[in-house]
Amino acid sequence: MKWDKKEILALDRKHVWHPFTQMKDYEDRDPPVIVEARGTRLKTIEGQLLYDTISSWWTNIHGHLHPRLNEALKRQLELLDHVNFSGFTHPYATGVVKHLLDFLPSQLSRFFFSDNGSTAVEVALKMAFQYWQNQGFTTKTRFVCLENAYHGDTLGAVSVGGVDLFFKLYKPLTFETFRAPSPYCYRCEEGPSLTLSAEHECSLRCLQGLEEILTRHHQEVCAVILEPRLQAAGGMLVYPAAYLKALKELTEKYQVLLIFDEVATGFGRTGTMFAFEQAGVVPDLICLAKGLTGGYLPLALTVTTEEVYRAFYADYLEGKTFYHGHSFTANPLCCAVAIENLKIFKEEDPLARGKGVRARFHRLLTDLFAEEPYVGDVRFVGYVGAVELVADKDRKEPFPVEKRLGFKIYMNSLEEGLVLRPLGDVIYWFLPLCVTEAEVEEILTLSREVIRKTLKGGFKSG
Ligand SMILES: Cc1ncc(COP(=O)(O)O)c(C=O)c1O
Structure with a gap:
């Protein structure tokens, strides 16, 4: 050319x-x-x-x-380009679900498609909020998020973001959150001079602020959102898996949902398929995008539990429907590439290699x-x-x-x-x-x- x-x-x-x-x-x-x-x-x-x-x-x-991803896209171009995903389904979306189920813990079993990471986060925030509303817990409206967090650029994602350089100006447009300290090991008073793998022993002092927020405000809090193991845009801040384990105990104790934003960390980037695996805990919601199609096409997912899903499942007139959707939800071209991406993970095991x-x-x-x-x-x-x-x-x-x-x-x-x-x-x-x-x-x-x-x-x- x-x-x-x-x-x-x-x-x-x-x-x-x-x-x-x-x-x-x-x-x-x-x-x-x-x-x-x-x-x-x-x-x-x-x-x-x-x-x-x-x-x-x-x-x-x-x-x-990648030859396999290229072929998958070409094959799909002979079959179906796009169709709306409300009222229809297709084997390309269910194929993504089928393969992802093999990589996720059994509790994460309900999949909501969208088309970018910020949107996967918006969906998770709205779901977590509405989960409590639908059950009559009307005071649980606020989110706990972290300093140095980045969850995308749409206004909900900005509201739970913690990188002031990007977000300060937009504050009047956002909703109020509780912002807890960042697990920034290098700048922690207890930390070693070099963080290296962030697997050093520590007392998780950085979690204390979050615990205080939950102790005092748990009745107002619907969910905690964070990036597991790595605050990426906040400065590639790697923190110990033990933090996530301790946080999971807190969210269970105080009855708030836990959202892991795996948009950056998912699909092997941190050495395991998903970063949260390293902590041996299962959150209530995860957000996936970027690597879902191997980096080819825009596709995203918010994955949650049957329990969260059930809080929305009711007769229409009860008003519990999740009102959210986008034109390109579960686009078949993107799904076909995502399926092939997951097959590569299964058949070629790049993480072991x-x-x-x-x-x-x-x-x-x-x-x-x-x-x-x-x-x-x-x-x-x-x-x-x-x-x-x-x-x-x-x-x-x-x-x-x-x-x-x-x-x-x-x-x-x-x-x-x-x-x-x-x-x-x-x-x-x-x-x-x-x-x-x-x-x-x-x-x-x-x-x-x-x-x-x-x-x-x-x-x-x-
Ligand atoms: C952790 C995390 N969440 C969400 C997003 C937003 O994703 P997108 O850029 O696809 O909207 C990003 C983007 O870098 C991210 O790193």
Whole structure:
């Protein structure tokens, strides 16, 4: 295919508004134009290869243009493109359910389809709220969420979000919540100087604030929502599975629902199919999206228990219907790819295959970064790793925001064949499950060079 780079960039500059982007940053620079992708790499219009080190915003699982996923999509194009999912069903949606049931604990048995992670969260919030309303517990209207939480950009998801940089301005548009402290091990007074795997022994002091909220307000609370094991957009904050275990006991004690947002962590990213498995607990609701189709197409699910479902099941005139739905609910093209994605997990077991890769990834993160003068913290879980850059390591003091260090590292990484899109001054890797040990080694070695050189001012944007 012959592309006209000049025309693409001119149209983009004149008419396109990109997500989570200050467009003025691109006043005198162009974004890379991506025209192809294979496996772990993206290809620019000039033919430059870039490691997709953030799995295309945390979606890609088995690599780009996977032959089995491609075939599944082509097959589906001969059968059914789309049909509304209210009043109809189809084997593509039930196929997704059938395969997912094999990966989920038996209690999670009711599936509500939608088409992106924020919506899966909105659905979970409305379900949790209405679960109590339908049973006459009218005071239970509020949610407990965490500082540094990110659950999406729609207003319900923003209401339970805790990253002030993204959400502060929209506060007047959102509903009130109880916000509990974040399990941010690196900045915990008890924590070790380096978090590493976040599996160190600790007293879970960070859970005390949440417990106090539940003790005092449980009659007003319908649910607690959080990202299990990893607060992703909040800075790739890895925290111990023991936190989830203790939290589950609290939610049972105080009779509030527990929602795990697995939008970022699901489908193997943390080393198990779902992050909550690592804690051996079962929540009342989970939210899935991103990796559900292997990162190909927009599809999401909110999965809940029979008990929650039963609270809505009544004669029509009782007014207990769940009024929620979207045009593209359970789109068959997306479902067909999701089924194939789940079959790959079953038949090829990428998580077992990737055990050595994950161990090497974790070891290399420690070996290459822990002693670097500006690396305050190294943390990792599964295919996710992060380093938090600080101006003063002893005092854990951040770099001044005006320095825009993370952004500069990102810009420089693109020149070196990587996508180190930062979260503030946290540089992270969110790798696909198909990554090899050799690729991990190349990615991390190159990343360290980019970070070092940027800090020394060795790039144009250093
Ligand atoms: C934990 C979590 N929840 C929800 C979302 C929102 O998903 P989407 O971008 O598909 O709306 C994200 C997106 O990054 C996420 O990380």
